[in-house]
Amino acid sequence: ETMPLNLTINGVKQSVRIEPRVTLLDLLRERLQLTGTKKGCDHGQCGACTVHIDGERVNACLTLAVTTEGRSVTTIEGLADGDNLHPMQEAFLEHDGFQCGYCTPGQIMSAICCIREGHANTPDEVREYMSGNICRCGAYSNIVDAIMDVKQ
Ligand code: FES
Numbered sequence: 001e002t003m004p005l006n007l008t009i010n011g012v013k014q015s016v017r018i019e020p021r022v023t024l025l026d027l028l029r030e031r032l033q034l035t036g037t038k039k040g041c042d043h044g045q046c047g048a049c050t051v052h053i054d055g056e057r058v059n060a061c062l063t064l065a066v067t068t069e070g071r072s073v074t075t076i077e078g079l080a081d082g083d084n085l086h087p088m089q090e091a092f093l094e095h096d097g098f099q100c101g102y103c104t105p106g107q108i109m110s111a112i113c114c115i116r117e118g119h120a121n122t123p124d125e126v127r128e129y130m131s132g133n134i135c136r137c138g139a140y141s142n143i144v145d146a147i148m149d150v151k152q
Pocket of ligand 1: 038039040041042043044045046047048049050059060061062
């Protein structure tokens, strides 16, 4: 049985019908082809699926899509303004905040909230806030550098 769902994704209104058990992550990736948001663990452990709902970070793998009725979701695809990357995207490029890049969309979505919520006052504070975003390549110090750079 499917349910209607109306939400805004990256500024675009979307109306779909989905089964109640579908996660926001699967809605984004499999129904809407927004594959920038990654599936790492699918269990809330890695942060690869981090998106914003009404400006707050969430793990899309732990969020049932039906709970986003009427809300506004932002994914990595929604950050750039035309050809202009978001300042956090620019900073990750400048500071080599990735190697393989798989965790990067989630890292960037978390990083934006780190600053927005006032948790980027020191590198240690950034590391603490970002601790739910795992990077197997170990790019952590460059990620912290990128965030501290945007913070200034
Ligand atoms: Fe959601 Fe790992 S895929 S936290």
